[in-house]
Amino acid sequence: MAASTQQFKSAGSNLGQTIGQSWSMISGKDIPNYSLLFLDETLTRKRGEHETIFMPHIVLGRSSRCHVRYSDEFRTVSREHASITVDGTNFVLNHNPSASNPTYVNGKPVGGSHFLQNGDEIQLSSNGPKMRFNTSALKTSTIGLTSRIGQAMSQAVKPYKTALLVMGLLLAGAIGLAGYNMYKSGQMEKELIALNEEKVKVDQEIADLIAQGKENSAEMEALKQRKAQIIYRTNTIVQEVDREPTSSAIKEETRKRSLQIRKRNYPFDFRGL
Structure with missing residues (x-):
């Protein structure tokens, strides 16, 4: 037919x-x-x-x-x-x-x-x-x-084998990059948690010095500098999350958690709302 x-x-x-x-x-x-x-x-x-x-x-x-x-x-x-x-x-x-x-x-x-x-x-x-x-x-x-x-x-046939091999290599590279980005996002999140814990500790030490009337002491100045470093590093991590070529879902989740930490623990220092 x-x-x-x-x-x-x-x-x-x-x-x-x-x-x-x-x-x-x-x-x-x-x-x-x-x-x-x-x-x-x-x-x-x-x-x-x-x-x-x-x-x-x-x-x-x-x-x-x-x-x-x-x-x-x-x-x-x-x-x-x-x-x-x-x-x-x-x-x-x-x-x-x-x-x-x-x-x-x-x-x-x-x-x-x-x-x-x-x-x-x-x-x-x-x-x-x-x-x-x-x-x-x-x-x-x-x-x-x-x-x-x-x-x-x-x-x-041969032309297809070459193309499929290239596609396979590209796919493997994409999977590897995605895995690396997921790992890196996880590391960033861990660092944010550690920074938050340190921030809580520094705030408590500052409150103790104020209660002792040591607002102008060298120890107080050192704690304020450390607090500024924590805030700076937290802001830097958030900016890195925005720049990373990670999937939108992973990026949004990491960014959301970092913003929650920043809002909850030091609202007066927070920037970018």
């Missing part, structure tokens, strides 16, 4: 969709899939073997970028001969108009795109290799996590 909504796309052209579907599979969602039974040997599969395909777009041909790759002994097969694309619940075979020879389904040439049916036989050129398309009832959510990751990554 002819399909008018799809057309051939070269290997590496569906990067965004491939990353999205790979992530859906890795995260445990059910994604469309199908299997190919190889009636002729490929570079990676022997005759009679089959492979379940999870990618939304694969290319068949002799190019090193093709997912299903044939050796150069199949000279009638083009470098990128045809592709299979997932279209909702449908699977579409797309013939490459630049290919030197036709693509066949059940012995009939495909002029452009064709909706595949369970059991359809695909052939690349009149004397070329064959494979059988089979729909699959496999629920990818039932596959173990390690297997899901392995299969999703292994089925990404």
Whole structure:
């Protein structure tokens, strides 16, 4: 059955969709899939073997970028001969108009795109290799996590592997940065608590000196200087919280706690309300 909504796309052209579907599979969602039974040997599969395909777009041909790759002994097969694309619940075979020879389904040439049916036989050129398309009832959510990751990554052709590796490195870096920022925010909060405890102690010592009539003593002056240092350091921490590239939730929580400490314990010294 002819399909008018799809057309051939070269290997590496569906990067965004491939990353999205790979992530859906890795995260445990059910994604469309199908299997190919190889009636002729490929570079990676022997005759009679089959492979379940999870990618939304694969290319068949002799190019090193093709997912299903044939050796150069199949000279009638083009470098990128045809592709299979997932279209909702449908699977579409797309013939490459630049290919030197036709693509066949059940012995009939495909002029452009064709909706595949369970059991359809695909052939690349009149004397070329064959494979059988089979729909699959496999629920990818039932596959173990390690297997899901392995299969999703292994089925990404070379351009996708590079992009997914870069994405993985960026993700790991982002997670590491987030972890560091959470740790740093925790350290700031601990310091605020310690400063608050010291502030309470200094205030009590000042009150004791006043009760003893020692308002102008050197000891009183030292305590006032220490109190000023505590206030300055507290203000500095709040400013650091505002500058940190931490998630808004973590930043807001740390800032909220620091403001509560400042309001509660030394309202006359508080700035920035």
